[in-house]
Amino acid sequence: MVRVIMGVKGTGKTKQMIELINSAVHSENGNVVCIERGNKLTYDIHSKIRLVEASHYDMGNFDFMKGFISGMYAGNYDITHIFIDSLTKIVGVDPADHSVEVFLDWLSKFSDDNNIKFTVTISADESLATEGVKKYF
Structure with a gap:
């Protein structure tokens, strides 16, 4: 399962992400990981x-x-949920770039194959999302 939370700065993405992360620690049976840019969630x-x-x-x-996520999972099969905050800022691509959709499709397959949930935030207006990205809203 892949879930995308998308919106411009100030729309509450980080607050929503923090709530989801903190509730996951109580509801998940395995380990929870959060990949972020900067240290704002510490x-x-x-x-x-x-x-x-x-x-x-x-x-x-x-x-x-992809290699980083695969390596994390290879080192710890107990990971059940990975949160990625500000995906396009971490990787340095435009939110409307087709590669975002391709990556989310890869995450979805990885999720299905390994029974891991992914929650991803993208800092951009929802209107910039392609149909391939919108299917993960």
């Missing part, structure tokens, strides 16, 4: 959540992100 999320600061790993494209 004090707002439960200490049991594995927080990954993306800039420490130079995630410059979706191929790197």
Whole structure:
């Protein structure tokens, strides 16, 4: 399962993400991971959540992100939910770029194959979303 939360700055994406992350720690039977850009969530999320600061790993494209997620899962099969905050800012692509849709489709297949949930935020106006991205709203 892949869920996308999309909106411009100030629409409450981060607040919604924090609530989802903190509730996941109580409802998930496995480990929960959050990949973020910067350290804005450090004090707002439960200490049991594995927080990954993306800039420490130079995630410059979706191929790197795929390898990173695959590697995290290979090292810990108990991961049940991965949150990705500000996906397009982490990778450095335009939110309307077709590669976002391709990556979300890959996440969906990875999710189905490995029984992991993904929740992703994208900082952009929802009107910029392609039909392929909208199917994950």
